[in-house]
Every structure is written in structure tokens, then in C-alpha cells.
Amino acid sequence: MNQPPPTPAHITVLERGWLSSNNILLHGATPSEGAVLVDTGYFCHREQTLALLSNALRPQETVRCIVNTHLHSDHCGGNRAISERYQCPILIPPGEFSAIERWDDSVLSYHATGQQCERFNPSGKLMPGQTLKQGRFEWQIHAAPGHDPHSVILFEPESGTLISADALWERGFGIIFPELDGTHAFLEVEATLDIIEGLRPKLVIPGHGAPFQDVQTALLSARERLRYFQRKPERHAFNAAKALTVFHMLETQKSSTEDLLAWLQRTPILASTWQRFFGTTPFVEWTLQLVQELVHSGALQQESTSISVRGR
Template sequence: MTSGTSPILPPHITVFERGWLSANNILFAGPGPATLVDSGYHTHAAQTVALVESALDGRPLERLLNTHLHSDHCGGNALLQQRWPQLQTLIPPGQFAQVRDWDPVALSYVPTGQQCAPFRADGTLEPGQELELGGRIWQVHAAPGHDPHAVLLFEPEERVLISGDALWEHGFGVVFPEIEGEGAFDEVAATLDAIERLAPLVVIPGHGSVFGDVPEALARARKRLAGFVAAPLKHARYAAKVLLKYKLLEWQHVALADALAWLHATPYFSALHARYFAELPADEWARTLVEELVAGGAARREGDLLVNT
């Protein structure tokens, strides 16, 4: 299954590794229904459709699964459903009603200042459920923490894990419930423990390359989590910069005044400011975030423009 730390995936799994604006897409094109896991951000939706069309070579896409409903994981759902109208879409439990009624506030798109075209959900991925992907039986496991509704997909025979944003090779996703004032660091720890018990040989993460040294990745994730638990302000600052950087990935370049206006208008930044940084005036805090992105090499200033790097 692995050679050293270089993972070898089964031939029926194709991973489209995307940039950080879009989550990775995992295509199962072997036996059984052709299935895609996660669909990327809406600005890359046409590219997602083209990648899938090319890989399937005339075969229809029959199922779409989402590990969770953050905009970078489901932003291509709508266009995929338009391209293949019979596509069955399964989402994690907990937000089915919000998708059915299309509530972009409850689904986090308005609070994060991101976008996602409305899509249809046909059913849910329930923890404890099993489903066939590429001729193998995969298990659905709960993965709360980064997102309270997230799930993992695990194939126990070859021990392949689709981890979403619960585990990357060098960390995990922002713990969004913490931004909302709901403690979730314990849930991150529990999800990491659950992954350790599954003992995957190969992990297909939501972002970054497929990796095989899972114990090392878990050790790094736990160290990072311990730092956040010890200093919640560190996580809050990290979350704020990640959200701004993510939007800058979409913009690529933007007038600094427009970036600051977006910060002031985006509810998650107001929540972070009120909860963790209220000693600074909102304008000063917003400018500090921009300065920290530039100082860290994640952006640069070109006159009145803020530019992605």
C-alpha cells in the first residue's frame, strides 16, 4: 500500500489536488457508481466539471459526496448537478434542512464572507453507515471539531482515509465553532483519537498532498492543538488571518480600502474582534491583520493594492 512515506493509491481512486481556494476532489471511477467526493470552490466549478468529464471519458457522474459543507468543499455542487441532472448528492447530517431551505447564514457562507451557489441534497452520510465506492466498502465516521457536522470516509481493507479538514499532513482546519463561542478543541482531540484508532495507511486530505506517515501527522496536529488550547488567542489570530488570506486567494488583488471594508462587513471578523481583540479599535485591528499577512509573506502591498503571494 505504501512505499516508505510515499503513498500509493488504489487504481480506482483519482485525486485532483487543488490549490487552497478549492478542496481536493476525489473521484471513484472503478466498479459501482462513478462518485466524486467534494467539489471545490465556486470560482473553480467549471474546472471541476472539466476534470471530472475528462477522467470519466463519457461515463456519467452518478454520486457526489461532501465531507462537510464549507464553501471550498461544496462550491462546485450546483454546476455538477447542472451537468449531470440525475446526480445523487449526499451531505453530512445536521444541515439537511438548511440546504433544503437554502439558508446561507446557517450554512456559514454569509458569516465567512464567502459564496456558494445553491445546490440540492438528496440524502445524508450518517456515521456508522457503509457505502460502496470503487468496488470497496467504505465506512462513514463523525469528525466534529473543524466543523461540527463533518464526516470521515474510511476503507478498512486497504486502510485509506478521506479526512476532509480533520487532518492534514501539517495540521487541520480552523476550528470554526471556537469562533462562534462554542468550545470545540476537545472535539478536535476526539477526532484525532478516532483517526488514530482507525490506523490508516494513507490519508487523502481536504487540502495538500496525499500522505502516508499518519503517526507523524497526528503528532504534529496534536502539538498544534495543544498550542491553541493553551493560548486561544493564538487560534483566534490564526483564524482571522486564514479567512482573510482565503478571500485574497479569490480576489488575487484588491484595493486595500475594499479589503478593509470587506473585513468590517464580514460577521466572523466582527465576532473575533468582539471576543478576542476588543481592546483595539476595529479599524486598527483590521489594518493589523493586513500588516501581519504582509509581514508573513502571504500578501504584499503594491501602492493602494493588496496582492496575493
């Protein structure tokens, strides 16, 4: 595997896995200014995130503020623990600000996806079109709907660094969640890829995976993937259902087959995805197919009555 490219001295990337998003520290001009932390990982990794952070902060440096690119559980699950530890404010994109303030399960994704997130209090909004100043750098805030309608990405023009969240990975992008409830978002994904291309980033720090510099190849493969999903939205829906199942298994690690099937059957986003795209197959049979396909592809491992996640 290639070594990831070096990041500018004012940025530290804590590369995580799939259950927790990457955490990115934007250091100030001096340690006493404090660092800005972009995204905080998943709830059940919060102790590990706190330990990684305290290692990555420079002497005399603290976290002065948390910002979230979007409010999926793998990006903001450490918000509460980190804001309590460092007594720092949390800035979030404006679209779900009031839903987070009310902790409205009918709007937020946690209940629907069967994922956990500790309640936290946001202090301010990251408004697209504005900038976030840190040290001598101005990070532009851009709206990046598609994967999530309210997501933002952050771009620093002097070093050409883009924090792309789940809008662009080295290979692809995150699940296009609105499409699972029947809200068209493929065109928004494309428009966000156009915005990224227009920024001409020299380095992309994605929400998952290592930073990368070959942005043109990443954009080409994202556009190709998008065109495939536009032609076959049911493939996108099935991939999304598989990704949500693997996420659950990464959290659970091991489960009886019966418990996993029960989880699949009571998780609202899976029921609605089945109904919208696969309703001609009985629900229970569809959940069985989903698990079988994950076992077949090697993502999950089955032993008589239990299922576990393959090391990845």
C-alpha cells in the same frame, strides 16, 4: 518535495489548492457503474473542476453521485454545476441537511465568512455509522466534529484509505470554526484525532494538500498544534482571521487596501472574532494589524494603494 504516495487503482485524487478543496473520485468496479465524487471545490473554480473531472473520468464513466465531507464553500461550491452536468444526486452529512434545504444564511457559513456558494439541492444524507458502497468497497462514514461540527470522514478498511477532509492534514488541520463563536470544540478535535488514530489508516487523502502515508507524524504534529491553541486560543483566532483573509484574497487576487479593509469590517465572522478575542483594540486598528501581519509574513503583497496575493 517528496512524490505523493500512489493511491489505490479505484481512487483518483485531483489535488487542488486552498481556495478549492481536493476532489476525489471513487471509481466503480466497471466504468458503467459510475464514479462517486467526494467534494467539489469552490464556486469560482467550477469550470476548472468540470474540466478536471471530465479528464479524470474513465471512458464510458460518469459521476453517479456527489458526496460532501462537510458544507464549507471550498468543499461544495461546485455541487450545483456538477450535479447539473451529470444529473447526479448529492449526499451530505445530516447536521445541516435542513439548513441547506432552506438555504438558511443564519446557519450556513457562506454569509458569515463572506464566501460564495451556489444553492444546490441535497438528495440524501451520509449517516455516520453507515457505509457507502462503491464497487466492491465499503466506505465507513465516521462523524468528525471539530473543524466543523457536522463534518464526516470516510474510511475504506481493505486498502486502509482515509478521506480526512479538514480534520487532519499532513501538517495540522482546518480552522476550528466553533471556537470562533465561543463554542468549545478543542476537545472534539482531539476526539476526532483519536478516531483517526484508532482506524490505523495506511493512506490519508486530506481535504487540502497531497495524500500522505506517515500518519503518525501527522497526528503528532496535529496534537501539538492543538495543545498550543488550547493554551493560546487567541492565537487560533488570529490565525483563523488571517486564513479567512487570505482565502478572500485568493478569490479576489487584487484589491485596493480600502476595499480589503471594508470587506474585513463587514464580514460577520471577523467582527465576532475581533469582539470575542481582541475587543480591547479598536476594530479598525485590528483589521489594519491583520493586513500588516499578512504583508509582513509575505502572504500578501502591498503596492501603494493595492494589495494582492502572493503566488502560492
